Amino acid sequence: MNLDFGIIAVVWPALLQGSLVTIQLTLAVLVCATPLAVLVALGRDSRLPAVRLPLAVMSAILRGIPPLLVLFIVFFGLPPAGLALDPFPSAVLAMTCYMAFYFGEVFRGGLQSVPPDQWRAADALGLKRSRTVVRIILPQTLPAVLPPYISHATEVLKGTALATAVAVPELTSAARQVFVVTFRPFEVLMVAAVIYAVLDGILLALQHAGERWAARTGTSTRY
Amino acid sequence: MVEVRNLKKQFGSLVAVEDVSLSVKAGEVFAIIGASGSGKSTILKCINFLEPPTAGEIWVDGRRVGVVQTGGRLRPARASELRLSRAEIGMVFQNFNLFPHFTALQNVIEAPMAVRGLSRRDAVDLAKELLDRVGLGDKFDEHPRRLSGGQQQRVAIARALAMRPKVMLMDEVTSALDPELVEEVLGVMKTLARDGMTMLVVTHEMAFARDVANSVVFVDGGRVVEQGPPSELLRAPQEARTKAFLQRILRTDA
Numbered sequence: 001m002n003l004d005f006g007i008i009a010v011v012w013p014a015l016l017q018g019s020l021v022t023i024q025l026t027l028a029v030l031v032c033a034t035p036l037a038v039l040v041a042l043g044r045d046s047r048l049p050a051v052r053l054p055l056a057v058m059s060a061i062l063r064g065i066p067p068l069l070v071l072f073i074v075f076f077g078l079p080p081a082g083l084a085l086d087p088f089p090s091a092v093l094a095m096t097c098y099m100a101f102y103f104g105e106v107f108r109g110g111l112q113s114v115p116p117d118q119w120r121a122a123d124a125l126g127l128k129r130s131r132t133v134v135r136i137i138l139p140q141t142l143p144a145v146l147p148p149y150i151s152h153a154t155e156v157l158k159g160t161a162l163a164t165a166v167a168v169p170e171l172t173s174a175a176r177q178v179f180v181v182t183f184r185p186f187e188v189l190m191v192a193a194v195i196y197a198v199l200d201g202i203l204l205a206l207q208h209a210g211e212r213w214a215a216r217t218g219t220s221t222r223y
Numbered sequence: 224m225v226e227v228r229n230l231k232k233q234f235g236s237l238v239a240v241e242d243v244s245l246s247v248k249a250g251e252v253f254a255i256i257g258a259s260g261s262g263k264s265t266i267l268k269c270i271n272f273l274e275p276p277t278a279g280e281i282w283v284d285g286r287r288v289g290v291v292q293t294g295g296r297l298r299p300a301r302a303s304e305l306r307l308s309r310a311e312i313g314m315v316f317q318n319f320n321l322f323p324h325f326t327a328l329q330n331v332i333e334a335p336m337a338v339r340g341l342s343r344r345d346a347v348d349l350a351k352e353l354l355d356r357v358g359l360g361d362k363f364d365e366h367p368r369r370l371s372g373g374q375q376q377r378v379a380i381a382r383a384l385a386m387r388p389k390v391m392l393m394d395e396v397t398s399a400l401d402p403e404l405v406e407e408v409l410g411v412m413k414t415l416a417r418d419g420m421t422m423l424v425v426t427h428e429m430a431f432a433r434d435v436a437n438s439v440v441f442v443d444g445g446r447v448v449e450q451g452p453p454s455e456l457l458r459a460p461q462e463a464r465t466k467a468f469l470q471r472i473l474r475t476d477a
């Protein structure tokens with residue numbers, strides 16, 4: 001095969017543009033899904049069946065269907081119901097719904113790893129529930145939560161490629177458009193793969209930073 | 224300062240506390256003694272409603288805890304009202320329960336800032352003063368896991384004191400400590416007592432009860448068996464069950 005990576009000089013603006021969309025989409029989904037996931041996690045173990053049961057059903061359903069189908073439901077299924085969204089917000093909404101329940105399970109495991117006495121100590125001081133969750137409990141879930149959280153975040157990053165199906169101009173879609181015009185699929189797709197690998201690497205670096213923080217403060221060891 | 228009237232607490236079908244009435248005056252140290260499982264911790268947890276009582280009344284500083292009277296009618300306190308009551312009641316646990324991701328100082332300033340609305344600067348000043356008072360003036364920035372048990376428990380005492388509570392509830396605060404660390408915590412408690420803090424203390428430290436408490440109550444099977452000044456209850460118990468308990472505990476102490 002006659003490789004010509006000189007083509008990069010021509011295609012990089014398009015790939016860079018696609019990468020930016022991929023990054024934006026990934027961040028938007030993480031920013032929206034993470035707080036929702038915390039609420040899902042708290043709700044899944046709520047004392048109130050009216051909160052607990054619907055969430056259990058939704059969790060089972062959403063985690064059981066293909067993500068592409070969720071995307072199609074949002075993009076093609078909602079407009080007739082009166083909610084027509086552009087491709088990018090459609091993708092954010094679909095992946096947020098989907099991931100809120102995946103991350104929800106992650107946080108749920110994390111919450112269960114914190115000794116109940118920590119809630120009691122915060123209660124005894126008169127702290128509000130919301131403050132207890134954010135300041136006292138969630139930071140302590142970090143060691144348990146971080147590795148699965150990052151591996152799911154990596155799934156989000158890779159999953160953004162699905163958004164190409166509703167014409168979001170993210171990295172995979174940009175790469176395809178570029179190689180169709182340049183007739184250099186291999187080189188272009190290799191470059192796209194390298195960019196994904198670098199973005200993955202950034203997520204892993206975040207994980208290590210978080211683990212170092214947890215080790216330094218001692219959240220990772222019961223005492 | 225603290226009135227417990229006919230307190231009852233049931234867990235399912237298990238009656239953990241039955242018809243307990245206690246009266247603690249301001250500045251008094253009130254010791255609760257009794258065997259394991261007799262309901263001592265449950266009594267303390269009912270006072271700040273960490274466990275809502277099944278029946279009975281709790282009064283702290285003239286105010287009913289957990290129940291609010293509006294227009295001649297009684298209703299359970301809302302979460303926000305309960306938080307206000309709890310802010311007035313300090314609690315120290317057997318296992319310290321410090322927040323492990325916070326330094327000693329952060330452990331102490333968290334609640335005054337969040338609940339009392341203190342500025343960070345005021346909270347830090349207060350926290351440093353209190354940590355100094357419990358002998359940890361050089362440990363502000365240490366995380367709990369780098370402190371000994373005795374030091375952790377003293378941080379926990381400072382954390383509770385930072386809310387300027389009207390009363391302190393202390394549940395076997397020296398039981399998880401190595402013997403050589405017990406004295407430093409008891410020392411802090413003695414200082415508090417001398418400074419006039421009202422305290423309810425669940426303890427197996429009979430010497431502490433004898434020397435510091437104004438009143439001792441012996442509970443067994445969730446009920447008060449005998450109550451009185453330590454000089455009487457510990458030296459000349461009237462009830463057979465009290466005698467048996469004291470004999471047992473003094474034997475293991477020696």
Ligand SMILES: Nc1ncnc2c1ncn2[C@@H]1O[C@H](COP(=O)(O)OP(=O)(O)OP(=O)(O)O)[C@@H](O)[C@H]1O
Nearest residue numbers: 234237238239257258259260261262263264265266
């Ligand atoms: N949350 C709970 N659920 C069910 N039962 C409980 C609960 N808390 C306490 N109990 C039971 O209530 C009884 C009294 O318990 P409590 O912890 O008050 O005893 P204690 O006197 O503090 O004992 P110890 O000296 O071991 O701390 C025990 O039989 C205990 O098993």
Ligand SMILES: [Mg+2]
Nearest residue numbers: 263264265394
């Ligand atoms: Mg107990």
